[in-house]
Amino acid sequence: MRTKNNRVALVTGGTGGIGTAICEKLYKDGYTVVANYRDFTKAMKWREEAKKWRDDHLRMGIDVKIVEGNISDFKSVSRMMEEIRDDIGTVDVLVNNAGITRDAPLTKMTPEQWFEVIETNLNSVFVCSKLVIDEMIKKGWGRIINISSVNGQKGQFGQTNYAAAKSGMYGFTKSLALELAKKGISVNTISPGYTSTPMVMAIKEDVREKIISQIPMGRLGFPEEIAGAVSYLASDEAKYITGANLAINGGLHMF
Ligand code: CAA
DSSP: OOOOOOOOOEEEESSSSSEEEEEEEEHHOOOEEEEEOTTTTOHHHHHHHHHHHHHHHHTTTTTOOOEEOOOOOOOHHHHHHHHHHHOOOOEEEEEEEEOOOOOOOTTTTTTTHHHHHIIHHHHHHHHHHHHHHHHHHHTTTTEEEOOOHHHHHHHOTOOHHHHHHHHHHHHHHHHHHHHHGGGTEEEEEEEEEEEEEEHHHHHHHHHHHHHHHTTTTTTOOOOHHHHHHHHHSSSSTTTTOOEEEEEEEEOOOOO
């Protein structure tokens, strides 16, 4: 049974693989949840897909708002935050979840593949965090949860761009955690391993099978296993945890 609380959670890339599970979990926890999706001006189908995602969830009794925004663009996110503030309220829990891959060995990687990944996966963390912290500081409460990756910890063939962005999140998280430690705001990372989402299913089957064979638990993670950790880090129980990284990877990397 859902007991509504008075907190607003924003999940970037909220309609994606892990994002969907996070939205559903936080909604069940009682938050008013807003799922950000990609700038539809680049592809109208993204807006249609997001609307369908919302309608499907409404039919399941899960009322998650959707809001469009290019998360690496300061102006776009400023407008998005204004919309959320006007319609719902200021953001109490920010989950920087949106991420893309453009895998290629560096010999073959194009500048576009590099910059696209750094913008979406790392610059977005700066932009979105920057635009929520003033209100969190005013309220004396806030949670920023950055979804990194096992590959930011261990590196991965074909992912210099992705691993650099995901690894960059750790330095950002620890530094911002220091800056906000006295303000009632925690900043943490979660590092999922290979999780059963369209992103991982897009890896060529033979390559993916080889990766799975290296996971000590012998399987991919479930998005719900990541969402459970987000729920905990967002809760009041977790208030003494800041600057931390929680690895959820089936034993693939232990550090
Ligand atoms: N380790 C060492 N060598 C490797 C290798 C690996 N993991 N993968 C490929 N190679 C070698 C190949 O053996 C080959 O060597 P030779 O030239 O001597 O024959 C060379 O690299 C080139 O291999 P390919 O022809 O396969 O290269 P490609 O350009 O076609 O593909 C790739 C490279 C796209 C990166 C492919 O290897 C791949 O998809 N790898 C998986 C990357 C991955 O794990 N991505 C994760 C996506 S999901 C995600 O990121 C979520 C998360 O957070 C976990």
